[in-house]
Amino acid sequence: MSVSVSMTVNGEAVSGNVEGRTLLVQFIREHLGLTGTHVGCDTSQCGACVVHINGTSKKSCTTLAVQADGADIKTIEGLANGDELHPMQAAFREHHGLQCGFCTPGMVMSAVDLVKENPSPSEQEIRDWLEGNLCRCTGYHNIVKAIKAGAEAMRG
Amino acid sequence: MSEHGMGASVRRKEDYRFLTGNGHYLDDMVRPRQTFACFVRSPHAHAKIRGIDTSSAASAPGVIGIFTGKDLEADGVGPLICGWGITDKNGEPHKAPAHPALATDEVRHVGDQLAVVIAETLEQARDGAELVSVDYEELPAVVLPKNAMDASSPLVHADVPNNLCYDWELGDKAATEAAFSNAAHVTSIDIVNNRLVPNAIEPRAAIGEYDAGSENLTLYTTSQNPHVARLVLSAFNGIAPEHKLRVIAPDVGGGFGSKIFIYAEETVCLWAARKVRRPVKWTASRSEAFQTDAHGRDHVTHAELAMDADGKFLGLRVNTIANMGAYLSTFATCVPSYLYATLLAGQYTTPAIYCDVQAVFTNTTPVDALRGAGRPEATYVIERLVETAAKETGVAPSELRRRNMVAADAYPYQTPVIMQYDCGNYGASLDEAMRIADHTGFAARKAEAQSRGKLRGIGFSAYIEACGIAPSAAVGSLGAGVGLWEAGQIRFNPTGNVTVFTGSHSHGQGHETTFAQIISERLGVPFENIDVVHGDTDKVMFGMGTYGSRSAAVGGSALVKAADKIIEKGRKIAAHILEASEDDIEFADGNFTVAGTDKAMNIGEVAFAAYVPHNYPEGLEPGLNETAVYDPLNFSFPAGTHICEVEIDPDTGAVEIVNYTAVDDFGTVINPMIVAGQVQGGVAHGVGQALHEGCNYDENGQLITGSFMDYSMPRADNTPSVDIGYTSVPSPSNPLGVKGCGEAGAIAAPAATINAVVDALWDLGVHDIAMPATAHKIWQSIRAAKAAA
Numbered sequence: 051m052s053v054s055v056s057m058t059v060n061g062e063a064v065s066g067n068v069e070g071r072t073l074l075v076q077f078i079r080e081h082l083g084l085t086g087t088h089v090g091c092d093t094s095q096c097g098a099c100v101v102h103i104n105g106t107s108k109k110s111c112t113t114l115a116v117q118a119d120g121a122d123i124k125t126i127e128g129l130a131n132g133d134e135l136h137p138m139q140a141a142f143r144e145h146h147g148l149q150c151g152f153c154t155p156g157m158v159m160s161a162v163d164l165v166k167e168n169p170s171p172s173e174q175e176i177r178d179w180l181e182g183n184l185c186r187c188t189g190y191h192n193i194v195k196a197i198k199a200g201a202e203a204m205r206g
Numbered sequence: 207m208s209e210h211g212m213g214a215s216v217r218r219k220e221d222y223r224f225l226t227g228n229g230h231y232l233d234d235m236v237r238p239r240q241t242f243a244c245f246v247r248s249p250h251a252h253a254k255i256r257g258i259d260t261s262s263a264a265s266a267p268g269v270i271g272i273f274t275g276k277d278l279e280a281d282g283v284g285p286l287i288c289g290w291g292i293t294d295k296n297g298e299p300h301k302a303p304a305h306p307a308l309a310t311d312e313v314r315h316v317g318d319q320l321a322v323v324i325a326e327t328l329e330q331a332r333d334g335a336e337l338v339s340v341d342y343e344e345l346p347a348v349v350l351p352k353n354a355m356d357a358s359s360p361l362v363h364a365d366v367p368n369n370l371c372y373d374w375e376l377g378d379k380a381a382t383e384a385a386f387s388n389a390a391h392v393t394s395i396d397i398v399n400n401r402l403v404p405n406a407i408e409p410r411a412a413i414g415e416y417d418a419g420s421e422n423l424t425l426y427t428t429s430q431n432p433h434v435a436r437l438v439l440s441a442f443n444g445i446a447p448e449h450k451l452r453v454i455a456p457d458v459g460g461g462f463g464s465k466i467f468i469y470a471e472e473t474v475c476l477w478a479a480r481k482v483r484r485p486v487k488w489t490a491s492r493s494e495a496f497q498t499d500a501h502g503r504d505h506v507t508h509a510e511l512a513m514d515a516d517g518k519f520l521g522l523r524v525n526t527i528a529n530m531g532a533y534l535s536t537f538a539t540c541v542p543s544y545l546y547a548t549l550l551a552g553q554y555t556t557p558a559i560y561c562d563v564q565a566v567f568t569n570t571t572p573v574d575a576l577r578g579a580g581r582p583e584a585t586y587v588i589e590r591l592v593e594t595a596a597k598e599t600g601v602a603p604s605e606l607r608r609r610n611m612v613a614a615d616a617y618p619y620q621t622p623v624i625m626q627y628d629c630g631n632y633g634a635s636l637d638e639a640m641r642i643a644d645h646t647g648f649a650a651r652k653a654e655a656q657s658r659g660k661l662r663g664i665g666f667s668a669y670i671e672a673c674g675i676a677p678s679a680a681v682g683s684l685g686a687g688v689g690l691w692e693a694g695q696i697r698f699n700p701t702g703n704v705t706v707f708t709g710s711h712s713h714g715q716g717h718e719t720t721f722a723q724i725i726s727e728r729l730g731v732p733f734e735n736i737d738v739v740h741g742d743t744d745k746v747m748f749g750m751g752t753y754g755s756r757s758a759a760v761g762g763s764a765l766v767k768a769a770d771k772i773i774e775k776g777r778k779i780a781a782h783i784l785e786a787s788e789d790d791i792e793f794a795d796g797n798f799t800v801a802g803t804d805k806a807m808n809i810g811e812v813a814f815a816a817y818v819p820h821n822y823p824e825g826l827e828p829g830l831n832e833t834a835v836y837d838p839l840n841f842s843f844p845a846g847t848h849i850c851e852v853e854i855d856p857d858t859g860a861v862e863i864v865n866y867t868a869v870d871d872f873g874t875v876i877n878p879m880i881v882a883g884q885v886q887g888g889v890a891h892g893v894g895q896a897l898h899e900g901c902n903y904d905e906n907g908q909l910i911t912g913s914f915m916d917y918s919m920p921r922a923d924n925t926p927s928v929d930i931g932y933t934s935v936p937s938p939s940n941p942l943g944v945k946g947c948g949e950a951g952a953i954a955a956p957a958a959t960i961n962a963v964v965d966a967l968w969d970l971g972v973h974d975i976a977m978p979a980t981a982h983k984i985w986q987s988i989r990a991a992k993a994a995a
Contacts, residue, residue, distance in 0.1 A: 069329065085234035086227015088459075090407040091492035095914035098407060126227035139225040143217055146883045150714030151224025152231065152408040152459025180922035184914065186407050186460050187714045189890030189951075190922040192883055 055119045059084070060128025068115045075099045077115035078125060086126040086155045090184065097183030100156035101125045107163035109182070126155035129162070137203035138162050138196075147196030149187035157183050161197045165204050173198065210726050210733030215879035218719040219738075220712070229457045232411040232428050237485035240413065241270055243475055244331035245488070246321040246338045247497065248313035251347035251569040251907020252360065255311060255320060255340060263323055263337035268330030271482045272338065273474070274321045275308035283307065283477055286470060287442045288534035289687035292372045292543055292565075300372040300565070303363035305533040307443075307470040307477075312345070314362055314532035315569050316909050317497025322474050324482055347569035347907035351529035352506045354566035362532055362567040371530050371565040372539070376547040376623055382560035385521025389512035393595040399583045399956075400977045401504035401529070401901040402894075403917055404576050406713075408459020409490035410499060412472040414479035422450050425476045429455040429741075430465045430711050431751020434688065436743050438468045438536070445477050455741040458713035462891070463575040464499045465713065466753050467536035471498070496912045501901055502576025504529035505542060505583050511556075511591045517601050519610045521558040522550060524587060528565045528573075535574035539565065544624075544684050545580030545672075551621035552588040553632040553668050553845060554610040559622045569907040575753065577891050577952040578671070585669040589957035590974075593665065597968060603961075604640060607668050608633060624684075625672055627843050630871060634933045636668060639847040639869035642931050648851070661854040662864075663968075665961025666847060669954040673946030674759030674842035674939065691837035692756070693747045694764030696725065696772055698830035700817035702810025703735040709749015710761035711741050715948060716880045717757060723876055724762055724942070728769040729809055730796020747833055755946025758876060759842050763940040767834035775830060776812045782823040783807060783815060842937045842945040846870035848889070850958040854966045859985030861897055861963060863926035870950050873936040874943035881947045882930050888951020889928050894920035895952070896959035900978045918978070971995055 056065035059082060066081045078084050078101065087110060090098035094112040101110045102124040129136045135143065138161050148154040157180070164171055164179045171179065176197045177190070185193060210216050223229050246258075260272040285305045292300040309320040321338055325331035346360040353359050354369040362369055386392060413426040423446045429435050432453040440448040458465060475486045490498070505526050512521040528542030547561040592610075596603040612619045614631040621627065640646075648664050655662035675681075678689035695707040706725055712718060722736040739745055749761070773793050780798030781788040790801045799806040807815075815822065816830040851865040868885050875881050898918040902911050911917040928951075936943025956977060963979050964972065971991035975983060 071329070079234075083236075084227065085231075086229070088231070088408070089233070089489075090409065090459075091914050093492065093913045093915050096407055096492070126225075130226055135222075135225060142225055143221040146218070146879050148221060148224055149716070149883060149887065150406070150408065150460040151220065151229050151457065152406075154224050155227055158225065177922040184407060184919055184921065186405055186462065186891075186919075187887045188883060189886035189888075189920070189928070190925045191886040191927045194922065194927075 053116050055115050057118050057121045057123055059123045060125060070116060072115045073111055074113040074115050074118045075110035078110060084125050084127050088152055088155060090152065095184065096153065097156040097160060098153050100159045100183065102159060102163065107160045126159060129158065138200035141196045141200030141203060145192050145196035145199055147188065147193045153183060153185045157185065157193055161200060164197065165201045169201060169205055171201055208727065210723060212723060212727045212876050214723065214877065216719055216723055216733065216877055218716050219722065220716060220718050231408055231457050231459055232426055233489045235413060235426060237413055237415055240485040240487050241324050241326060241482060242328040242331040243478065243486050243488040244323050244335040245319040245471060246323065246335050246340065248316060248318040248320065250313060250342055250344055251316050252345040253313050253342040254345060255309065255313060256343050257341040258321055259339040260321065263334040266330065266334045266337055268326035269323060269334040270326065271324040271478065272321060273478060273481065275306045275310035278306065278308055278477065279310065281477065282444055284443045286468060286473065287438060288536060288539055290537055290540040291685040292374055292539045293685065294372040295375050300539055301366045301370065302534060303366050307473045315571050316907060317494065317571065318532065319470055322478065324478055324486055349568055349570060349903045349905060349907045351504060351527045351566050351568060354568050355564065362569055366567060369567040371534065371567060373562065373564050374543050375562040377560035378558055378622060379560045381558040382521045382523050385558040386512045386523065389520055390515040391513045391599055392510055393591055393598055394510045395590055395594055395974065397507050397586065397590055398976055399503045399505040399507065399586055400895060402502040402576055402899050403496055403901050404462045404464035404499050404502060405919060406460030406462055406464060409492060409495045410465065410469065410471065411489040412475045413485050413487045414476035415485040416479040416483060418483060422452065423476055423480065424452045424454065425472060426454050426456065427472050428458050428465050429453065430461040430713060430753055432711065432741055433709060433743050433749045434751055435468050439473060439476060443473055445473065452744045455711055461713045462577045463502065463579055463753055466751065467500050467574055469498065492914065493912060497571060497909060500535040500572050500574035501531065502573065503583060504573050507587055509587045509591055511595055513595060517599060517606050517609050519554055519556040522556050524550060524561040526563045528563055529570065530565050530567055531570045531572035532567060533572050535572040538572060538574045540685065541575050541580045546584050548624045549581050549584035549670060549672060550588060550623055553612060553670050555612055557622060570903055577888065578949040581671040581949065582892065582953045582956060585667060585953050586957050589667045589961065593961040603666050604636060607636060607666065626840065628840050628937060628939050629935045630843060630845050631933060631935050632668060632845055635846040635869045635871055638931050638933055639849050639867050642869065642929050643849040643851065643865060643867040655853055661856055661966040662851065663962045663964065663966025664849065664851045665958050665965055666849055667954040667958035667961065668847045670843055670845040671949060671953050672841040673755035673844055674838050675754035675756045676841055677839065678837050688750065689837065690750055691835050692760040692764045693749050693833065693835050694761060694768045695747060695833040696765065696768045698813035700814055702813050704731050706736060706738045706765065707746045708738060708740050708761050708765065709746050710757035711752045715752065715757060716877065720758065720876050720880060721762060721765060724765055725769060728766060729772060731809060755844065755948040758942060758944045759940050759946050760836055760838055762942050762944060764834050764836035766941045767836055768832045771832035771834060772830060775832065776809055778823050778826055779812050779815055780807045783821055838940055840939040842873065842939055844870060844872050844945040844947065844950055846950065846954065848954040848958040850962040852962040852966055854963065854984060856988055859981035859988065861979065861981065861984065863893065866926040867929045868951065868954065869931040869933060870947065871933045871935055872947045873934060873945040875932065876944065884947045885930055885951050886928050888949060889955045890920045890925045891952040892955020893925060893959055896956045896977050896979060898924065898978050
């Protein structure tokens, strides 16, 4: 049985009919065609699917689309200002915080939320915050460096 | 050094699309009228298939087709193959039991696939697969490699006695026995190289597509080597002739070896697309990835080192049982043989080496190459032996290594196990690593840690690897089914910008940047005017793909050869237009200049003239587009020393890596930022193996580490930052002087880490600890040692 959902995604009002079991990440990827948000696991561990729901980072693989009815969603596609990268995206590029790029959208969205919570995180605080985001390529070193630099840039 | 040339830390071309959500990974693709596949998989480690009832599924909503192994057989689809033939001790070929893409008579590991349901939506395909009823007769399973050859163990394949795929040897047995009989000291170890799950964060995925008009098939797939996939799918599986099959590997989210292989699911999706006349898409869930991506390592080894009274190594004797899993994956046979035993000399002059390897079948997921592939296992054997020998004889670990290292002036150095090292300076890496790690300050740091109740240890790993895989004739003589050269093409467009085609494949390594740097440096074309194309068999001439740290050494070298051809042709064009002799034309920084004059044309102008040949050398073909193939002269031999320093809390067993130093000799470094990233990532992989990761089955063959909840991955809060240094002896075996950097960390780190852990615990009486050295295991070891003391 399909259910109608409406939400704001990256500033645009969207709506669609989904099954009760449709996950938010499926709605974003398959209904809206926004494929920057990824799926890397089925146990809510890898964090490749992290988006912002009402300004807070959440795993969109562990949220039903119907739960996000009426919410304000931001995905990786909505982070940059036109062609100008968000300071966190720019910091990931500058510090080689990504290799294959698959975990990257979730890492960046998670990092932006960290800085909102804690504008000046220490290395240990960054590492602790990322416990829900897996990366197989980088060894995390450059991700941590990038988030530190991104936080500094966001502080201005 | 130019801003974008060789040696510059150029920021990556790839990053903008990945950072903005504009990457094109396979699951992002939507093909018109696509359908979805869901595989029916065995819940048992070993069972006879008595029957498959698809009737309920066939009438389920949205289901378009259900296929079993019989349908594949009826269409003449060949089984999955293993492409490297091993000749055993008795001159017999390795046992190669049938590996059908969909199991027909028996299932042989948890997750083994036996049917596929294709439906309009993914949910309908999954619902349909739930309705397929399989009548299994459970059979006993063999799980552990050390039990596989027991007479009492069940057979994974009825036609493979003792579950023995091959019993293979390398080296001079008699000379090695003689060395041991003359030894003043013999060190023995028994080690397990733990089974790992590759876990690229992007799961495998595929879309098969059939064009009824042209009868062409296209496979979109998460592959590290699309041309090899096309070759195998055509020549062995018989899905379509090569000229009617296109394989496209778009942005691929990490591979680490696991995406080299030609798997059942990709094969079935491609075949089924023609059956249902619509695109067929499959994306692995992580649970499926755990059960079906080829695993890595899984060796059980007894090793002995013979030394004289001065600590000189006289002989090395190694016996390894290597787990192949239930079937042979694409390159499984070469990993514990020619990628393993050939590296057992390590950095040392050990004159006599003998290794025998029994490769065995078990009712577990197939095992194949994983980051390092055989070389991490070899390094772990050697460096655990050397460290233990140092402890037993009271010689400092660094000194014992130094005493036995191949001297810097001894190259080319012929090892007793096939490999001839082309260059190196191992002592220089050891010195530099000890300097960066402040080795002389360790005693004080250990004392300080002790005052806080912590146990501090330091461990070395002086590794070597064979990369730049590989000289075709050499690997052919050892059983490889393919040549291992690489192709490259440089196509100038009329307006002077450049499209570069490479047969290697980038899935995180940054080739779009690195290869553009090579071309920018060689041809003087602005970096931003160069695009690198890879991963499409219709665009790239051919290619062997990316693995074995080969892309720069082999693929990059092919581009250097193509660039040389561009320059030679450009010289003819410039000479004609500038009215000079070809011999007087000099090429530098993108300009063809008549020597000693200011008459010059830049390469963009030459390209334009080549495409608009109004004033052009007689007899010369128009266009500026050159292809080259490079077959390396030798492997390359990256080597170095890693030093790990740990602190252990004896009350909890928790290990903290407090310092990790990596000094590597990768020869020429093209992009230091990217190379350092590869080292960091490789070390994380190796530390993961040493401290966290372990794939476990229970005694019935159930995978008990089947998700990220159960299998401990390296995470941000348990992975060290690495202090990185380099030494450099450029490789003489390729024109760039590069050696390869993608695997070094994963090769060196396990031994360095475990050596550090054991060093911390040695005085308590703990002289070995199995990987992964979890807090629980360490705590138990400390308790047991204290009880025994």
